[in-house]
Amino acid sequence: MSKFRKGGKKETPAIATSSLPDIVFMILIFFMVTVKMRDVSLKVHVVTPQASELSKMEKKSLVSNIYVGEPDKQYQKMFGTEPRIQLNDALANVSDIVEFIIAEREARDEAEIPFLITSLKVDEFTKMGIVQDIKQELRRASALHINYSARKKVKLD
Amino acid sequence: MSRRKLPEIPNASLADIAFMVLIFFLMVSTMDTDMGLERRLPPMPPPDQIDDDTPPIKERNVFVVLVNAQNQLLVEGEWLDIKNLREKAKEFIANPDDDPNLPEKTVQDIPFFGPTPVTKGVISLQNHVGTQYGTYIAVQSELVGAINDLRKELALQKFGKPYESLDSDQQGAIKDIYPSKISEAEPKKIGGGK
Numbered sequence: 001m002s003k004f005r006k007g008g009k010k011e012t013p014a015i016a017t018s019s020l021p022d023i024v025f026m027i028l029i030f031f032m033v034t035v036k037m038r039d040v041s042l043k044v045h046v047v048t049p050q051a052s053e054l055s056k057m058e059k060k061s062l063v064s065n066i067y068v069g070e071p072d073k074q075y076q077k078m079f080g081t082e083p084r085i086q087l088n089d090a091l092a093n094v095s096d097i098v099e100f101i102i103a104e105r106e107a108r109d110e111a112e113i114p115f116l117i118t119s120l121k122v123d124e125f126t127k128m129g130i131v132q133d134i135k136q137e138l139r140r141a142s143a144l145h146i147n148y149s150a151r152k153k154v155k156l157d
Numbered sequence: 158m159s160r161r162k163l164p165e166i167p168n169a170s171l172a173d174i175a176f177m178v179l180i181f182f183l184m185v186s187t188m189d190t191d192m193g194l195e196r197r198l199p200p201m202p203p204p205d206q207i208d209d210d211t212p213p214i215k216e217r218n219v220f221v222v223l224v225n226a227q228n229q230l231l232v233e234g235e236w237l238d239i240k241n242l243r244e245k246a247k248e249f250i251a252n253p254d255d256d257p258n259l260p261e262k263t264v265q266d267i268p269f270f271g272p273t274p275v276t277k278g279v280i281s282l283q284n285h286v287g288t289q290y291g292t293y294i295a296v297q298s299e300l301v302g303a304i305n306d307l308r309k310e311l312a313l314q315k316f317g318k319p320y321e322s323l324d325s326d327q328q329g330a331i332k333d334i335y336p337s338k339i340s341e342a343e344p345k346k347i348g349g350g351k
Binding site: 017018020021024025027028031032049050051052053054055056057060063117119122123124125126127128129131132135138139140142144145146147148149150151152153 | 168169171172175176178179182183191192193194195196197198199200201284285286287288289290291293294295297298299301302305343
């Protein structure tokens with residue numbers, strides 16, 4: 001009818017978009033699978049303190065975590081309310097740290113061992129006594145590169 | 158009469174919805190980066206080492222920060238609020254007027270800067286066994302922040318660029334001028350309390 005439609009047969013067909021959702025879903029599922037969720041269930045209650053001078057941890061695969069805090073409600077009957085250390089999935093004692101570090105090292109490539117970082121995720125209301133003990137044990141295991149996990153400070157002005 | 162065919166549900170917007178979910182996941186997953194205060198512990202001394210073979214450090218070169226079990230700070234023998242700690246530490250490290258009570262400086266040859274006076278000051282942090290971890294981190298953060306502030310100021314002054322955008326040689330030079338010397342003593346039961 002209009003003069004632009006004269007050569008009706010030459011019109012290029014629109015790109016089929018019906019498979020677009022499938023492609024996007026594929027990417028979505030890829031991301032959902034690869035996003036690393038917290039791989040241990042925490043048995044201690046940890047709220048990390050706030051600090052202003054923070055650096056990001058670059059390689060997550062090189063980090064081993066030590067959690068310190070009060071045991072959760074369901075574990076309090078067994079372990080009491082004093083802050084405890086959690087390594088991997090179990091509550092542990094200070095004396096287990098050296099073994100834990102050695103196990104963490106053995107799980108990694110030899111070339112990666114000098115770059116391992118120990119991240120201390122400690123509740124802000126914990127007393128320093130236990131943290132100091134952990135640091136001594138880490139020194140004994142010569143895992144000297146540590147990171148005090150903290151949240152970005154919220155400015156109050 | 159045959160049944161009328163049902164109109165098809167339009168599925169053109171399905172892709173948009175999926176994109177929305179995808180973007181949501183992308184955002185959420187990057188938000189959870191681990192942040193923290195990076196420190197290096199001193200290596201364990203060899204067991205046969207005798208403690209007193211290092212020369213004593215002069216008192217003017219040490220910035221003593223004590224934290225007691227009530228989370229109070231004693232800085233250089235004076236009670237101090239944590240808000241003022243950063244300023245005080247900066248003054249100690251920089252020592253702009255060569256105050257005889259603040260740390261000495263030694264002239265060192267530093268790339269980009271030439272011979273530059275470098276402070277001999279050391280920050281000594283000591284806490285009580287009963288100090289709260291939150292306070293300890295706050296103090297550490299302020300002390301590290303003081304050094305970082307000085308480095309940033311120097312970077313702007315010398316190179317006219319923020320410290321983060323300098324190359325590693327320039328950053329190294331600035332690190333040589335303002336080294337991060339924070340030493341932690343073994344905790345003592347100072348200040349009472351348990």
